[in-house]
Amino acid sequence: MMNKNWYVIGLMSGTSLDGVDLVYVKISRNKAYDFEILETKSINYSEIWKNRLQKAFSFSGEKLTRLDADYGIYLGELVVDFIGENNIDKVDFIASHGHTIFHNPSQNYTLQIGSGAHLSTKTGKKVICDFRTQDVALGGQGAPLVPIGDQILFSEYDFCLNIGGFANVSYDNGSDRIAYDICPANIVLNLFTRLEGFDYDDKGKIASKGAVNKELLKKLDALEFYLQDQPKSLGYEYVIESILPIFSEFDLSFEDRLRTFVEHSASQIASSINEAASNFDEEELKVLITGGGALNDFMIQRIKDLTNAQIVIPSRDIIDFKEALLFAFLGVLKDQDEVNCLSSVTGAIKDHSSGVIYNV
Ligand SMILES: Nc1ncnc2c1ncn2[C@@H]1O[C@H](COP(=O)(O)OP(=O)(O)OP(=O)(O)O)[C@@H](O)[C@H]1O
Ligand SMILES: CC(=O)N[C@H]1[C@@H]2OC[C@@H](O2)[C@@H](O)[C@@H]1O[C@H](C)C(=O)O
Structure with missing residues (x-):
């Protein structure tokens, strides 16, 4: 196998609509694949972009087609600036996730715009x-x-945990890579903090001052989703239809609401980690935590209290840019015509190499 390097710009726009993450990365293949993050940048969306992307699902065909083109041009401008600011002289390709507008696999369609x-x-x-x-x-x-x-x-981690709006995980269960959503996380905490005028609970400081309401916690933990087998996934509807109605049965202070929900998330996450550990016959599972929840010190402390696993919080670049990096990597796999979609995870009829190439 020939040694090879790829210099790639990865672009990611998450569902939370906070903005675009750009990463410039060197991906190398010697015996195995490896990576080095060279530059990163996050661009927050202007209110105008946020609005257009948020409302796009109800646009006419023509308006949506125009948005796809405009957003592709906008991404292009961001990349041109990023290249200029960092004097980047070598780019093999750009790997772009785009922004998801529709996702309805049961009806055979999904749409990520950004031409x-x-x-x-x-x-x-x-x-x-x-x-x-x-x-x-x-x-x-x-x-x-x-x-x-x-x-x-x-691969050095047994359990790759992302704590974003929802907490999700991927790991090898001995025969296959599996992945699933564990529970809601920041999406609920942010709903509570925004009612009080804060974007989020920095480091979990407010939650740490509250008390767990045991009865509420018991009801949350009893939700049917937690008994389902994987693969399984969660959406905003779960928060609206299952989580919030349970909270509305209790009259709690702001601190106690946050504290109880942190306990719910941390204990569901810890149960998933402990279940994986029992699969492996391993005392100490190595867990990588990324996503904004990795910065919630109180949540992380509770997870540590509830498991024997070795918890690793990586550098800020990995916490914030792992998804953009991994789309750059998916691009490298596609460029080699190698598998970049696992049927064990997505349920497709086979593993395959996915992505569309444009080259002007
Ligand atoms: N310093 C911090 N302390 C506590 N929580 C934080 C901190 N920084 C970020 N967060 C939380 O992380 C969230 C952002 O996380 P992230 O960017 O992973 O979410 P996301 O893009 O919505 O995730 P996904 O699309 O993967 O669901 C913030 O909204 C906030 O709730
Ligand atoms: C359709 C879509 O855009 N899904 C996103 C979304 O955001 C988080 C979760 O739901 C995840 O399934 C996915 O993105 C990540 C990056 C993924 O595909 O692995």
Whole structure:
């Protein structure tokens, strides 16, 4: 196997609509794949972009087509600035996730906008994008796609946990890579803090001052979702239809609400870790935690209290840019025509190499 390096710009726009993450990364293949993050940048969306992306699901066909083109050009402008600011002189290609507008795999469609043709034209670079459509066509969920990156680039960890809006995990269960959503996390905490005028509970300081309401906690833990087998996933509806109605039965202070929900998330996460550990016959599972929840010191402390696992909080670059990095890696796999979608994770009829290439 020839040694090879790829210099890639990865672009990711998450469902929370906070902005675009850009990463410039060197991915190398010697005996195994490895990576080095060279530059990073997060761009917060302006109110205008946030609005257009948020409302796009109800746009007419024409308006949505225009948004796809405009957003591709916008991504191109961000990349041109990023290249200029960092004097980047070598880019093999741009790997772009785009922004998800529709995701309905049971009806055979998913849509990530951000026209690859426009992105390629604006930057003069090769672009690999649209990573989910082929998986949906093959009968898969089109998500999650990061587990293959966890498996190959983060193989030193037994359990790759992301605490974003929802907490999700991927790990090898002895025969397959599996992945599933564990429970809601920041999405609920942020709903509570925003009612009090804060974006989020920095380091979990407010929650740490509250008390756990045991009766409420018991009701949350008894939700049917936690008994289901994986693969399983959660959406905003679960928060609205299952979590919030239980909270509304209790009259709690702001601190106690946060404290009880942190306990719920931390204990569900710890149960998942402990279950994986029992699969492995291992005392000490090595757990990597990324996503904004990795910065919630109180939540992390509670997870540590409830497991024997070795918890690793990586550098800020990995916490914030792992998804953009992994889409860059999915691009490298596509460029080699290697598998970048795992049927064990998405449910597609086979493993496959997904993504569409534009090269002006
Ligand atoms: N210093 C901090 N202390 C506590 N919580 C934090 C801190 N920084 C970020 N967070 C939490 O992390 C959230 C952002 O996390 P992240 O970017 O992983 O979410 P996301 O993009 O919505 O995730 P996903 O799309 O994976 O569900 C913030 O909204 C906040 O709740
Ligand atoms: C359709 C879509 O955009 N799904 C996202 C979303 O955001 C988090 C979760 O839901 C995950 O399934 C997925 O993204 C990650 C990066 C993935 O595919 O692995």
